[in-house]
Amino acid sequence: MVVLSVPAEVTVILLDIEGTTTPTAFVKDVLFPYIKENVKEYLQTHWEEDECQQDVSLLRKQAEEDSHLDGAVPIPAASENGADDLQQMIQAVVDNVCWQMSLDRKTTALKQLQGHMWRAAFTAGRVKAEFFEDVVPAVRKWKEAGIKVYIYSSGSVEAQKLLFGHSTEGDILELVDGHFDTKIGHKVESESYRKIASSIGCSTNNILFLTDVTLEASAAEEADVHVAVVVRPGNAGLTDDEKTYFSLITSFSELYLPSST
Numbered sequence: 001m002v003v004l005s006v007p008a009e010v011t012v013i014l015l016d017i018e019g020t021t022t023p024t025a026f027v028k029d030v031l032f033p034y035i036k037e038n039v040k041e042y043l044q045t046h047w048e049e050d051e052c053q054q055d056v057s058l059l060r061k062q063a064e065e066d067s068h069l070d071g072a073v074p075i076p077a078a079s080e081n082g083a084d085d086l087q088q089m090i091q092a093v094v095d096n097v098c099w100q101m102s103l104d105r106k107t108t109a110l111k112q113l114q115g116h117m118w119r120a121a122f123t124a125g126r127v128k129a130e131f132f133e134d135v136v137p138a139v140r141k142w143k144e145a146g147i148k149v150y151i152y153s154s155g156s157v158e159a160q161k162l163l164f165g166h167s168t169e170g171d172i173l174e175l176v177d178g179h180f181d182t183k184i185g186h187k188v189e190s191e192s193y194r195k196i197a198s199s200i201g202c203s204t205n206n207i208l209f210l211t212d213v214t215l216e217a218s219a220a221e222e223a224d225v226h227v228a229v230v231v232r233p234g235n236a237g238l239t240d241d242e243k244t245y246f247s248l249i250t251s252f253s254e255l256y257l258p259s260s261t
């Protein structure tokens with residue numbers, strides 16, 4: 001087995017979710033279809049609630065920022081012109097969400113609504129999150145060795161907690177020391193990793209970031225974070241240059257911690 005030695009200065013392991021801890025297929029074939037199939041009914045049922053209105057406001061603001069993009073779907077300003085207008089508004093939000101999802105966009109607005117929608121599915125036990133089989137044993141081992149484990153995903157913090165709290169391995173939330181999402185910044189921007197280090201209270205070079213996306217790995221590396229790119233079934237392929245440049249692992253068990261035996 002190939003072994004990647006974790007530098008001694010690393011005290012924090014920061015984990016991406018999709019393509020790293022969790023199969024991309026679970027996200028694409030279970031979580032995302034749930035949104036597309038239920039978003040209209042969800043909006044109709046929850047429209048009057050503050051949380052839903054905040055989600056719609058954020059989506060409308062995002063739609064304004066996106067107005068220059070090809071195929072962008074606008075969300076009209078709220079009016080009080082009755083039921084027909086309401087149905088048109090809901091349809092515009094549905095179309096906007098589906099458009100964003102067709103591009104796999106990672107906007108905070110989209111991710112916030114998705115997190116709120118998944119709540120019902122996870123808490124009712126209709127959906128259970130999947131983790132690659134090496135993930136939970138490795139994380140337990142790291143924790144025993146005194147390493148802190150944080151999550152940084154485009155999925156909202158609320159969605160992250162749903163996944164770790166309702167998985168096929170049970171409630172494994174206790175294994176996670178903290179969560180970050182795009183509210184701290186986008187994963188392809190190096191400043192996000194500096195902010196994460198500052199929020200944890202460590203230096204960037206105390207962090208090892210594991211992700212499937214090389215753009216994220218490059219951004220983290222620019223901030224002096226250690227990185228390894230995780231190669232999993234179903235992930236996007238890497239170029240030869242990327243394969244040569246980055247440290248690659250196919251399982252968390254390939255990481256060797258000098259502090260553990």
Ligand SMILES: CSCCC(=O)C(=O)COP(=O)(O)O
Pocket residue numbers: 016017018019027031106111114152153154155156159160163187
């Ligand atoms: C709580 S993860 C849900 C999946 C998701 O919405 C997503 O965008 C995953 O992105 P990641 O940054 O974990 O690759």
Ligand SMILES: [Mg+2]
Pocket residue numbers: 016017018019020211212213
């Ligand atoms: Mg990922």
